[in-house]
Amino acid sequence: MQLVLEKRAERSTTIALVSPLIAIGLTIVTMSILFLALGKNPISALAVYFITPLTDSYSLQEIAVKAAPLVMIAIGLSMCYLANVWNIGAEGQFLVGAVAGSWIAVKTQGTDAGVWVLPAMLLMGAVAGALYALIPAICKVRFGASEILVSLMLVYVAELFLDYLVRGPWRDPAGFNFPTTAEFDPVATVPLIVEGGRLHLGVVITLIVVASAAVLLGRTIKGFEIRVVGAAPRAARFGGFRSNRLILLTFAISGALAGLAGIIEVAGPIGHLQPGISPGYGFTAIIVAFLGRLNPVGILIAGLFLALTFIGGEQAQIAMKIPLDMTKVFQGILLFYVLACDSLILYRIKLILPQRKAADGTA
Amino acid sequence: MLDPTPPDPRAGQTPLLQTIGLTKRYGSFLANDSIDIEIWPQEIHALLGENGAGKSTLVKTIYGLIQPSEGEMLWQGEKMVLSGPHDARARGIGMVFQHFSLFDNLTVAENVALGLDGKESFKDMSARLEEVSHVYGLPLDPKREVWQLSVGERQRIEIVRVLMQNPKFLILDEPTAVLTPQEADQLFIVLDRLKSEGRSILYISHKLDEVKRLCDTATILRGGKKISTCIPHEETAASLARMMVGADIQQVKARAGRQTTVPRLVVNDLNLDPDDPHGVHLRGISLELKGGEILGIAGVAGNGQDELFAALSGERPAQDPGTIVIDGHAAGHLSITNRRKLGAAFVPEERLGHGTAPRMRLSENALLTGHAASGMVQHGFINTAATLSTVDRATKAFDVRKAKRDPEAASLSGGNLQKFIVGREILRNPVVLVVSQPTWGVDAGAAAVIRQALLDLAAEGCAILVTSQDLDELAEIADRIAVMFHGRLSEPLATADASREKLGLLMGGSSLTPKEPHDAVGA
Numbered sequence: 060m061q062l063v064l065e066k067r068a069e070r071s072t073t074i075a076l077v078s079p080l081i082a083i084g085l086t087i088v089t090m091s092i093l094f095l096a097l098g099k100n101p102i103s104a105l106a107v108y109f110i111t112p113l114t115d116s117y118s119l120q121e122i123a124v125k126a127a128p129l130v131m132i133a134i135g136l137s138m139c140y141l142a143n144v145w146n147i148g149a150e151g152q153f154l155v156g157a158v159a160g161s162w163i164a165v166k167t168q169g170t171d172a173g174v175w176v177l178p179a180m181l182l183m184g185a186v187a188g189a190l191y192a193l194i195p196a197i198c199k200v201r202f203g204a205s206e207i208l209v210s211l212m213l214v215y216v217a218e219l220f221l222d223y224l225v226r227g228p229w230r231d232p233a234g235f236n237f238p239t240t241a242e243f244d245p246v247a248t249v250p251l252i253v254e255g256g257r258l259h260l261g262v263v264i265t266l267i268v269v270a271s272a273a274v275l276l277g278r279t280i281k282g283f284e285i286r287v288v289g290a291a292p293r294a295a296r297f298g299g300f301r302s303n304r305l306i307l308l309t310f311a312i313s314g315a316l317a318g319l320a321g322i323i324e325v326a327g328p329i330g331h332l333q334p335g336i337s338p339g340y341g342f343t344a345i346i347v348a349f350l351g352r353l354n355p356v357g358i359l360i361a362g363l364f365l366a367l368t369f370i371g372g373e374q375a376q377i378a379m380k381i382p383l384d385m386t387k388v389f390q391g392i393l394l395f396y397v398l399a400c401d402s403l404i405l406y407r408i409k410l411i412l413p414q415r416k417a418a419d420g421t422a
Numbered sequence: 423m424l425d426p427t428p429p430d431p432r433a434g435q436t437p438l439l440q441t442i443g444l445t446k447r448y449g450s451f452l453a454n455d456s457i458d459i460e461i462w463p464q465e466i467h468a469l470l471g472e473n474g475a476g477k478s479t480l481v482k483t484i485y486g487l488i489q490p491s492e493g494e495m496l497w498q499g500e501k502m503v504l505s506g507p508h509d510a511r512a513r514g515i516g517m518v519f520q521h522f523s524l525f526d527n528l529t530v531a532e533n534v535a536l537g538l539d540g541k542e543s544f545k546d547m548s549a550r551l552e553e554v555s556h557v558y559g560l561p562l563d564p565k566r567e568v569w570q571l572s573v574g575e576r577q578r579i580e581i582v583r584v585l586m587q588n589p590k591f592l593i594l595d596e597p598t599a600v601l602t603p604q605e606a607d608q609l610f611i612v613l614d615r616l617k618s619e620g621r622s623i624l625y626i627s628h629k630l631d632e633v634k635r636l637c638d639t640a641t642i643l644r645g646g647k648k649i650s651t652c653i654p655h656e657e658t659a660a661s662l663a664r665m666m667v668g669a670d671i672q673q674v675k676a677r678a679g680r681q682t683t684v685p686r687l688v689v690n691d692l693n694l695d696p697d698d699p700h701g702v703h704l705r706g707i708s709l710e711l712k713g714g715e716i717l718g719i720a721g722v723a724g725n726g727q728d729e730l731f732a733a734l735s736g737e738r739p740a741q742d743p744g745t746i747v748i749d750g751h752a753a754g755h756l757s758i759t760n761r762r763k764l765g766a767a768f769v770p771e772e773r774l775g776h777g778t779a780p781r782m783r784l785s786e787n788a789l790l791t792g793h794a795a796s797g798m799v800q801h802g803f804i805n806t807a808a809t810l811s812t813v814d815r816a817t818k819a820f821d822v823r824k825a826k827r828d829p830e831a832a833s834l835s836g837g838n839l840q841k842f843i844v845g846r847e848i849l850r851n852p853v854v855l856v857v858s859q860p861t862w863g864v865d866a867g868a869a870a871v872i873r874q875a876l877l878d879l880a881a882e883g884c885a886i887l888v889t890s891q892d893l894d895e896l897a898e899i900a901d902r903i904a905v906m907f908h909g910r911l912s913e914p915l916a917t918a919d920a921s922r923e924k925l926g927l928l929m930g931g932s933s934l935t936p937k938e939p940h941d942a943v944g945a
Contacts, residue, residue: 290779294777299762
C-alpha cells in the first residue's frame with residue numbers, strides 16, 4: 060500500500076479555503092495529546108483556550124485589541140511573501156516604530172503641545188518602521204545579502220536599542236528605577252472608542268488597512284505586480300515589472316505597517332515605552348499571514364484566531380496552571396500544519412493498493 | 423541494406439521486446455491506452471505521434487522510469503518487470519533523452535563516469551570512451567569541459583555514454599531536434615551501423631521524411647492509443663501525417679499581394695555580453711525588417727537566440743539607444759514596457775513561466791503584456807471587463823479550447839496556450855512582432871493556425887521576426903532566412919535560395935563565401 064501525491068490540473072479553490080481548517084483541526088488533536096501528557100483534561104483545557112474567552116465582553120474586546128497589531132503586521136508581511144521575498148524582521152520594525160513614535164511623546168511630555176502630537180507619532184512610527192525594513196531590502200538588492208538573515212538579526216538590534224533608551228536617557232525619573240518612560244500625555248495617547256472599554260482607535264485603523272490591502276491586491280495593477288513577481292519572476296520581467304523596485308516597495312510597506320502597529324500598541328493599550336512591549340507579535344504575524352492564505356480578509360480572521368490563543372493561553376495559565384509557553388507551542392504546531400496542508404491545494408492524496416505486481420516483484 | 427521484411431520470415435523468431443496491453447493512467451487521464459508494440463531484433467522502429475500522444479510515457483515505461491498501471495512487457499519472450507532504469511540497463515536497454523543531463527563544469531569523461539557503475543578505473547574508462555567514440559565516428563575529447571561543446575557534441579556524449587553499456591536496444595527521443603541537417607545525416611550513418619551490429623533502435627520523432635528514410639517499421643500513437651503499425655517506405659508523408667493527426671492538415675496559405683513597406687525593426691551592430699558566464703555574447707548583429715515582411719532566424723539552440731530575444735524585447739536593454747530602432751524610434755535603451763508602447767509585441771519560447779504566469783488566470787495573463795498600452799488599467803485600477811474581453815476575443819479568433827471561461831494558464835494544453843499567447847499579442851495590433859519558436863511542442867492543428875495567423879498579420883503590414891529550429895516552418899512562412907551561430911547573425915538569404923544544405927552549413931559555423939574562413943570559437 061502506498062500514499063501518493065498526485066498533481067491537480069488546476070489549484071483547488073475549495074481546498075484553499077478548507078486547508079486552514081484542516082490545519083486547525085490537526086493542531087487541536089496534537090494539542091489534546093500534549094495536554095494529556097501534561098496530565099490535564101484535554102476537553103476542559105481546550106474549552107478554556109477557545110470557548111471561555113468568547114463568553115464575556117471584556118475578553119472579546121481584548122481579543123480585538125490583541126488581534127489588531129497581528130493583523131496589521133501580517134497584512135504587510137503578506138505583501139512581501141506574495142512577492143516571494145522574506146521579511147522575518149517585523150518584530151524589529153515594530154519596536155523601531157514604537158521607539159520613533161515615542162520620541163515625540165517623550166519630547167513633548169509636559170508641554171502644551173496640541174492635537175498634532177498623536178498623528179505625528181503615528182506617522183513617525185510608520186516612517187521609521189519603513190526605513191528600518193529598507194535596510195535588509197537594500198542589502199538584498201545591492202549586495203545580494205539574504206533578506207531573511209539581515210531582517211532577523213535587526214530584530215535583536217532593535218530590542219537592545221529600546222532597552223538602552225528606557226534604561227538610560229528616556230527613563231522616567233519618578234519611576235522608581237523601573238526601565239520605562241513616564242506615562243504619555245493624553246494628546247500622545249491613542250483614544251478609546253468607547254469610554255471605559257478596551258477598543259481603541261488602532262482597531263479601526265487596522266480595519267482600514269485590511270480594506271485598503273484587499274483593494275490594492277485585488278483591483279490594482281500594483282497588486283497584480285506584487286503577485287506576478289512572486290508567482291512567476293521571469294514572466295514578471297517579461298511583463299515589464301522590475302523585481303528590485305518591488306522588493307524595496309514591499310519591504311517598505313511591511314515595515315511601515317509593523318512600525319505603525321508598534322507605536323499604536325505603545326501609545327494605546329500600554330501607554331508608555333518599556334521593554335517587552337511585544338509578546339512576539341512580529342513573529343506570530345508570520346503565522347497569521349500564512350494561516351490567512353496571504354489574503355487580507357483571511358488574515359483578519361486568522362489574526363482574531365491567534366489573538367484568541369493568546370487570551371486563552373493566559374486564562375489557561377490562571378485556571379489550569381498550564382504554562383504560558385504552551386501558547387507558543389500551539390502557534391508553532393499550527394504553522395507547521397498550515398504549511399503542510401497547503402500541498403493539498405496543488406496535489407491530491409491518493410491511496411494505491413497493492414497490485415499483483417508485488418507478487419512477481421522478484422522477476 | 424535489408425529490405426523491410428514482412429512478418430512471415432519472423433515467424434520462428436521472438437521479438438526482442440513486446441508490450442501487451444500496456445496502459446498508464448494518471449487519475450482519469452489515460453496517457454497510454456492498452457498499447458501493443460513489437461520490436462524485432464535488428465530493426466529501427468519509429469514511434470510517431472504528436473505532442474501528448476503518449477510517446478514519452480511509453481518509452482519511459484519501457485526504460486523503467488514509469489510503472490505501468492496495467493499490461494505487461496516481454497523481453498526476448500520472457501516477462502519483464504522493471505523496478506527502475508538500472509533494471510532496464512542491466513538487460514541491455516539504453517536511452518538517449520531529448521534533454522541532456524550533463525554537468526557543464528565537468529569534463530566529458532567525468533560526466534560519463536558519473537553514469538557508470540564505477541567498477542573500472544577512471545583511466546580505463548577514459549580510454550574506452552575514446553575508443554567507443556572513435557569506432558562509431560562520434561569523435562569526443564574526454565578532457566574537454568562540457569560548456570565548451572556544441573549541442574551536437576553534447577548529444578554525442580549522451581549517445582556514447584549509452585553505447586559504453588553495449589546495449590541491445592536503444593531508445594532515442596527526438597535526437598535530430600537539436601542538430602543541423604548535416605549532423606543529422608552523420609547520426610543516421612551511426613544508427614545504420616548500430617543496426618548492422620544486431621542492435622534494435624526505437625526512434626521517436628515527428629519528422630516524417632526522417633522516419634521514411636531511416637526506419638524499417640513505424641508505430642503511430644494518437645491520444646494515448648496505438649493507431650497503426652506500418653512500413654514507412656510504403657506510406658507517403660501525407661498518409662503518415664493523417665494517421666498522426668487524425669485529419670488532413672490544412673495547408674497554410676500566404677495572402678496574395680503582400681507588400682513590404684517602411685522599415686519597422688532595425689538593428690544596428692548590436693553587441694551584448696551575457697548575464698550568465700556560460701551565455702552567448704551577441705556580436706555585431708545587424709538586420710532590417712520592413713513592414714509586411716517575415717524574417718526567419720534559423721540555428722541550433724544555444725547560439726544566442728535567447729540572448730537576441732532578450733535584447734530585442736528589452737528584457738535586457740542595451741546601452742546605446744540607436745542599436746535597436748522600432749518603427750522609427752531609437753529603442754535600444756528602452757524597457758520592454760516602453761517598447762510595447764511603440765507597437766512592438768513579443769512571444770517568448772517558454773510558454774509557462776515566461777510567456778505566462780502558470781498559476782494565474784488567462785485574464786491576468788492578458789494583463790501581463792497588455793497593461794501598458796491598452797485600456798486594461800485606468801488610474802492604477804485593473805479593468806476586469808477589458809482583460810476578460812481580451813481572453814474572449816483571443817479564444818474566438820484563434821479557437822482556444824479550455825474548460826471554462828477564464829482558467830489558469832497551466833491547465834491549458836501546449837497548443838491552446840500558445841494560440842492564446844500569440845492571439846493576445848496579435849490582438850494588440852503590433853507593428854513589430856518578435857516571436858521565438860512559435861510552434862514548439864504544439865500539435866499540428868494548432869501549429870497551422872499559428873502560422874496562418876503570422877502570415878495574415880504580416881499581410882496587414884506588421885514586421886515579424888521568427889526564431890525557429892524547424893527549417894520546414896521557416897521555409898513555409900519566412901520571406902528571408904538568416905542563421906545564428908555563436909552569437910553572430912549571417913546575411914539573410916531569400917527563402918527560395920535557402921536550401922537545407924546552405925542553411926546547414928551556416929548552422930554549423932561554415933561561411934558560404936570562401937574568402938572568410940570562420941574563426942574557431944572554442945571558448
